[in-house]
Every structure is written in structure tokens, then in C-alpha cells.
Amino acid sequence: MEILTLPALLKRNTLRFGDKKVAIREKEFGIWQSVTWKSYYENVRDFAFGLHLLGFKREDKLSYAGDNRPEGLFSELAVQCLGGAIVGIYPDSHLDQVEYIINQSDSIFVVAGDQEQADKILDIKEKCPRVLKVIVDDPKGMRRYDDPLLAYFKDIQKSGRKLAEKEPQLFDEMIEKVTPDDVGMINYTSGTTGMPKGSMITQTNMYSVAKAQDTVDEAVDSFEYVSFLPLPWIGEQEFGVYWSLYKAFTVNFPEKVETVRENIREIGPHIMLAPPRIWEMMCSDIQVKIQDAAWIKRLFYKIFSPVGYKMAGFKLERKKPPIGWKFLNLLAYLFLFRALKNYLGLSRLVHVYTGGAPLGQEIFNLFQALGVNIKQAYGMTEQTAASIVHRTDDIRLDTVGQPLPGIEFKVSDTGELLSKGDTIFKGYYKNPEATKEALKDGWFHSGDAALIEDDGHIIIIDRMSDVMKLTDGSKFSPQLIENKLKFSPYIMEAVVVGQERPFIASMISIDMGNVGKWAENNQIPYTTFTDLSQKEEVYDLIAGEVAKTNESLPKVAKINRFVLLYKELDADDDELTRTRKVRRKFVAERYKDLIDALYGDREEFEVEADIRYQDGKGFQMKTVVRVKQVEISE
Amino acid sequence: MQMEDNKQYQLRLEDIHLSFGGIQALNGVTTGVRKGEIFSIIGPNGAGKTCLLNCINRFYHPEKGSVILEGRDISRIKPHKIAALGIARTFQNVELFGHMSVLDNIKLGAHVHLKSGSLSGGIYYGKSRREEIDLRSHIEAKIVDLLEIEHIRKSVVHSLPYGLQKRVELARALAMRPRILLLDEPATGMNLEETEDMARFILDINEEWGVTIVLIEHDMGVVMDISDRICVLDFGQKIAEGKPAEIRHNEQVIKAYLGEEDITYSRLGA
Numbered sequence: 001m002e003i004l005t006l007p008a009l010l011k012r013n014t015l016r017f018g019d020k021k022v023a024i025r026e027k028e029f030g031i032w033q034s035v036t037w038k039s040y041y042e043n044v045r046d047f048a049f050g051l052h053l054l055g056f057k058r059e060d061k062l063s064y065a066g067d068n069r070p071e072g073l074f075s076e077l078a079v080q081c082l083g084g085a086i087v088g089i090y091p092d093s094h095l096d097q098v099e100y101i102i103n104q105s106d107s108i109f110v111v112a113g114d115q116e117q118a119d120k121i122l123d124i125k126e127k128c129p130r131v132l133k134v135i136v137d138d139p140k141g142m143r144r145y146d147d148p149l150l151a152y153f154k155d156i157q158k159s160g161r162k163l164a165e166k167e168p169q170l171f172d173e174m175i176e177k178v179t180p181d182d183v184g185m186i187n188y189t190s191g192t193t194g195m196p197k198g199s200m201i202t203q204t205n206m207y208s209v210a211k212a213q214d215t216v217d218e219a220v221d222s223f224e225y226v227s228f229l230p231l232p233w234i235g236e237q238e239f240g241v242y243w244s245l246y247k248a249f250t251v252n253f254p255e256k257v258e259t260v261r262e263n264i265r266e267i268g269p270h271i272m273l274a275p276p277r278i279w280e281m282m283c284s285d286i287q288v289k290i291q292d293a294a295w296i297k298r299l300f301y302k303i304f305s306p307v308g309y310k311m312a313g314f315k316l317e318r319k320k321p322p323i324g325w326k327f328l329n330l331l332a333y334l335f336l337f338r339a340l341k342n343y344l345g346l347s348r349l350v351h352v353y354t355g356g357a358p359l360g361q362e363i364f365n366l367f368q369a370l371g372v373n374i375k376q377a378y379g380m381t382e383q384t385a386a387s388i389v390h391r392t393d394d395i396r397l398d399t400v401g402q403p404l405p406g407i408e409f410k411v412s413d414t415g416e417l418l419s420k421g422d423t424i425f426k427g428y429y430k431n432p433e434a435t436k437e438a439l440k441d442g443w444f445h446s447g448d449a450a451l452i453e454d455d456g457h458i459i460i461i462d463r464m465s466d467v468m469k470l471t472d473g474s475k476f477s478p479q480l481i482e483n484k485l486k487f488s489p490y491i492m493e494a495v496v497v498g499q500e501r502p503f504i505a506s507m508i509s510i511d512m513g514n515v516g517k518w519a520e521n522n523q524i525p526y527t528t529f530t531d532l533s534q535k536e537e538v539y540d541l542i543a544g545e546v547a548k549t550n551e552s553l554p555k556v557a558k559i560n561r562f563v564l565l566y567k568e569l570d571a572d573d574d575e576l577t578r579t580r581k582v583r584r585k586f587v588a589e590r591y592k593d594l595i596d597a598l599y600g601d602r603e604e605f606e607v608e609a610d611i612r613y614q615d616g617k618g619f620q621m622k623t624v625v626r627v628k629q630v631e632i633s634e
Numbered sequence: 635m636q637m638e639d640n641k642q643y644q645l646r647l648e649d650i651h652l653s654f655g656g657i658q659a660l661n662g663v664t665t666g667v668r669k670g671e672i673f674s675i676i677g678p679n680g681a682g683k684t685c686l687l688n689c690i691n692r693f694y695h696p697e698k699g700s701v702i703l704e705g706r707d708i709s710r711i712k713p714h715k716i717a718a719l720g721i722a723r724t725f726q727n728v729e730l731f732g733h734m735s736v737l738d739n740i741k742l743g744a745h746v747h748l749k750s751g752s753l754s755g756g757i758y759y760g761k762s763r764r765e766e767i768d769l770r771s772h773i774e775a776k777i778v779d780l781l782e783i784e785h786i787r788k789s790v791v792h793s794l795p796y797g798l799q800k801r802v803e804l805a806r807a808l809a810m811r812p813r814i815l816l817l818d819e820p821a822t823g824m825n826l827e828e829t830e831d832m833a834r835f836i837l838d839i840n841e842e843w844g845v846t847i848v849l850i851e852h853d854m855g856v857v858m859d860i861s862d863r864i865c866v867l868d869f870g871q872k873i874a875e876g877k878p879a880e881i882r883h884n885e886q887v888i889k890a891y892l893g894e895e896d897i898t899y900s901r902l903g904a
Contacts, residue, residue: 029774030787140780141834143841258785 049160058083066113088232208422238385265345275356304332308369417450677867722812732792743809
């Protein structure tokens, strides 16, 4: 029988590798602890049986709220073995979001990673009457809790193990009952607008996306992968769950969120997927650390990094580099790139992607220069993650790549990108209207404006709803401009405005770390983010960066004015999605004063703002914000 | 009565007198700490709180009075032997080895329990090697995990922010596997979040390890929240002792704190 579901893949891998190969590794108590395929299988079985004994049936749902840990995988697979669906909750979600997702998905169990997550669920238990048990993974600090709703992961597994001993055949029978059409996950996308919608992802979807990805970029079972992006994110699901089961490579879980960088360096992964933010951070890290390095290192960087850029240029133009450049590149590798890649934990990478949002061209170039072949991967939750990727030796910076095999693409009359295939989701859970809108005749409507080139490359312009028009009628994509701005190490986020306005302006959030360092080096005293962001000198610094960005923009798309935001954009304030995409409409609403000021004639004005802390406390702050005009050279 | 007290208290202080020159720092303080409780000592600046802790772990030698640990008078025991008896402490100002790593600092705390000598330890072979590995896994599983300092375990201490240094100091005290832990202002100079973390750690240590805790702290929110009993000192004398609710409404305490009722009330968190 052909294997078409994740539970069946788990069983296949267990039969093939048993105790001989490591399936999962997690750093705990300072040591990488291994879980073999056999033990993976047993853990899933015991938890599945435990849930079964508690009354979990086919098509039931379980929510997982916790950090990336092996127990996240055990929960997901256990639920799928029972014919149910897993619902991922981002560990940093607010109470109302958690409540909404648990209730909308009809979850009857919730797995809480630790005390923090358990506290959240217990806080809202009255509002989630369908939840039968809150199953806690790490009981640290919960000795005194006596809520009857609570249960512990290990205890559930213990009760499951007894059943497994009694009926050794039962689990394999269960796995055989899982069909390719079963919904294995309901994935809630934060969405840049409105309440999250739950995409129903079937076993076929998961299996197909792994297979398609592997056809393009083949993985082998000796590969290592580090799972550090939030587990509920569909991209992490594809790489850390579907693909890793499909090709049986090892998934590594970091010790803590704070130790991710260090843990990546220790593992040296072969496959890596990261959103632009991570690549941007690495890029600023390189730039800042080089400035602080000894003179000899700075010298090598100065000499050899242009060699890398030149080589990357040859590669992008698909030209054969002359022998002289090849030799220089070898030197550059020995003296600079090898050490730099090793420092970042990128030396063993074979397949490396950026996804979630477009990556700035300059950052793309930097990593290409290092010899890290970052490929753009485009995808959406509704397409079960990646659907378009660059091929290893066919990278074009203006496109997101070519479709994965098995997925058909076309552009509608209105310019919207449509797709069809085995990875397209089944619909939104309990939302037939939205489903009807998104799926017409089997074509999924992405909401992205796109172009398909003759060679099959696809260019994403922007969200259909985001493309803006100035009063003179010229159109521009704010995202494109924002990405260019964000290449500056001093700029963290940027929001470009100009819809029905005479010119383009921008609200910019500075990178506190790098600007702070710059201020220290230039002996500019500052206290808080607000204070630093409104310094005259910082405005001048950013004006310089904006002017640099303007050079590479067409005349209509140049930024005329900007303000610096007096607080960082934050997902806790609903200004960013959990995957750190700017929620444009919300931000425009919230900072309406600033936008009005950008098109007004005053240079300075006072704002009042409510600041809210994570624990609900808040205060009001007042500050003076400036508007800065950027000189535009013709 | 006297007999009963001896049994009831794990640590007892009897009529402690301590003076520096003409200044009477402690003037006949008698109190006791029960096993497994969180016992806080509060009082205005210069009331003698730290002096009292110093008398317990024998940094100071009281002129009169005795310190009794589990029925045994420890007033004449040498300071370095106090640690071996199971009393550990942290300091008001961080007293770590700044140039050493976090792990090395913590390991030092466990020194009293190591059996191998410096020679066999230096060779790192056989029994002493096993002992070292066991110690490391104990520290990782029990202390680093509890105090959430995984990300800094290899950092050099003086490069860390103050709040984290305080946590490392607590970790070092824990490595001694104490039965009684003396904490001298563990939350001083911390922001709200760090203070809340620290309070949670103290509770965890108390609950999960069963360690008796003697706490000096100025943050009344923390003291009132986590203490089982509170002892109030003023000018070297005990003026009150009891449960947080009793202390909060004790008139003498309110007077001792600034003398003004309304201000004190807010400071006591009432």
C-alpha cells in the first residue's frame, strides 16, 4: 500500500530505522538529548492511547500552546493517528486570541507547554466550556495547582502505555484507518486584517507539499534541521514536521528561545528556513561585529567581501566566473567566508530558504556573497506552505521562483494569482463564506497581485489590497519600498504611506540596538527608545539612509518625508502579526496623527499615546515628534 | 514552653546583642525560624537586619546571646563551617567572581560537597571525574533549569546585567544544597518583571526543595506576598513578629516606618 499520510510515514520510518537513528533532538539541561524513531513512535502511541482513553474520537481537535519541543510533535502525530486535527496556538498569543482559537476550532483538549501557558488557559476556562482537559507538558512551578481540569503529559502517556501493552496491534490498526482526506491540522493565520481564519489542512496536503519540495530539493536522512520558528506557522510545519517525516531527517529543538543562535551554531543544519527578519538580524550582526573587530579582521572583510559580491553577481547573471576571480574567491573563502559562516552556523547548509515575506535585495546579495545560496520560497497557509521556490541554479532577484511540481498557477483577469493542486487546502473551518470566496472551481485565490514570466518565474507585486495610488494616478508597492528601507541596519520597520496623497512618505521605526550603539560611538546620550528615536542627530542619520534608498527607487516612488516612530511596532499592540508582518491598516489607523502631520506643514508636533505592558498595566506618555524632509536629487 | 520552642524552630536566635564601638546595632533580639517557612526580616535602614543575618552565618560575633540550629548552639562555630551545616546566603551587593563564567561561579558553591582533593581533581580521572560530571548534571537539571539561565551559562559574570548577576548569586547559593537560605535584598535594583521572576524563584525553591528561607527585602509587595511570617526590627530591637496580615496593621510597625501613618500604609501595600 502506498504511504500517503503522516502517521503512515512515522510507522515506515520506525520500521526502517528503529533505535538506530535519531529522529528528534532537544537540548535540555545543557546536553542534546536524543529521541530515536522507535521512541518517537512509542511516545506518539502512548499519548494517542492516553487521549483515546479520555474520549478523543475521529475529527476531534486538540490545541497545542507551547514552545517548540518534542512534545509538540508527539501531540500533533498522536492527534492525527486518532483521525483528529491539531490546532497550533502561538505561545505569545493574547488571552482573547487563545480563547477565540480554542472555541472556534471546537478543541476538547489543550496541551500547554509550561506554567505560563497553563495559567493562560486556566484564566479563560470558564469561557471555553468544551475543553475537557488541559494537559501540561512541563509541570515546573505547578506543585500547588489543584484544578481538576489539569492533567500532565507524562501521566496521560503512562495510562496510554498500559493500553499499548494490552493491545499491541491496536495502534497500527488506528494508523491504517487514517485516510488521505482526513483534516490533520487547522491552521489559524493571524492575517493582516480581521479575525484569524482556520485553514483545514488534509493529510494529502501535508504529504504532497513534502513530496513536491523534495522533488525540487532532495533531502537525505542524514540531514539536520533546527526547528526554531513558531511551530504553528505553516512553514515550520512543512519543514519540521512533513518534510522531516517524509525523508526521515533529524529535527533539533533549541534549549530556549534565547539560545537559538547558539544552538544553530552547535548543530550546523543542512536545511534552513527563516523569515527575512532572521536574515536581517544576521546581516546587522555581521555589520556591527565587524565594526568592533580587530583591525586585521576589518581589513580582510574590506578586501574579501567585494570578491564575494562579484562572484554572486556572476552567479546571478549565469556567467562562468573567470579563473582569476575563482582564485580570489578561494582566498576569500579561506580567510573570511569560512569563519563567518561557521560563526553563524551556516557552514553545512545545502537547502536554504527565506519565506514569509520578501527579502531585501541587498541582504540576498550579502548571503550569496558568503556562498549561502538563499532561495526565495513563496507560499501561504492555504497552499500548505511553499508553492513557488527558486531552483538552486536559477535564482532571479525580482521573482519568487517557479511553481513546485503538481501545482498549477495562473493569473486572473484582475491580476490576481490563482493556484490549483494537491496542496491547496480544503477550506476554512466553519466559515463557508470565506471558503467560497477563496476557492472558486478549485482555484485558490491568493489575494496577491502577480505576473507569470515566459520562463515560468513568478513575480509577486504586492497584496492586491495594498497596491497604492498617488493623487496623480501613479501606482506603487509600499512593500517594495519598505523592504529597501529595512536593509539599513538602523531601520527595524518601515511603513510607507501615500494612498490618494500627493507624494510618498514613511513612518520609520529605528533599530534600537544598532542606533543605540551608533549614538554611543558618537557620544550622544539617550535614555529610552522614545528619547533616542526623537534625537535631532538620529533624524539626520536616518535621513541619510532614506536618501540612499531613494537612489535605487524610481522617481514616483521616492520618499519625500518621514517621521520616526516613538515606540517599536509590537505584536502585543496588534501592530504586527505574530510572524512580524506589519498590519498596515491597523498601523495607519493608530498613527493617524503622524500620517496627517506627514502631509501637514508643521515640523514638530506633540503626541499623546497609551502604552500598554504585557501584564495589562499601562500609562500615558507625551512626546514631541518631528517631521523630516528628505532632499531628493534629480 | 522553652522545650517546645526548641523543637518547633529550626533556627533560633536568643537575646542577640551586637555593638560597634558605642553603637548598639542589635539590642537583645530573640526570634525563631520554623522549618520550611519563608521568614522575612523588615525594618527601616540601619535597623540591624543585615547584622542579624551576619550573626547567623557567623560573619559577626554577637557579644551576648546564642544562635541555635536544630537544637545545637552554633555561636562558637567557625564561619567557614557554617556552610557545611547547610546555611547558604546571598549578599546585598553582588559578591561573585566577575571574571569567571556563570557555571564556574555556581560550581564554586558546590565546593563544600566535593570529596576529591585538588590533586585528583587536577588530573580529572576516575572518581573525581565522575564526581565532576555528576555535579554538572545536578547543576544543569536542578539549578540552571529552575532559574532559567541557560542562555548565559557560559557568559563571563561581569558582562551580565545586574538582575541576572543576582540570579547567578542565588544559583551559587543553591549549589550548596542548603537547608536554610539567607537572602539579603534579592530584588533590589530590579525592574518589575525581574522582581516578579525573583519572587517566583524564591517560592519555587521553598516549595520544591523544601528549603527554609530567611529574607531581607525592601519591596513590601514581595514581602507581603510570599512571606509566611515577618519579623520587624527597629534600632536593633524586635518590635513585632507575625503573619503578613498582622504586621500590616500593627501600629508600632506603622510608626517605625517613617512615623507617618498614611505614607507608611501605602508603603506596606495595605
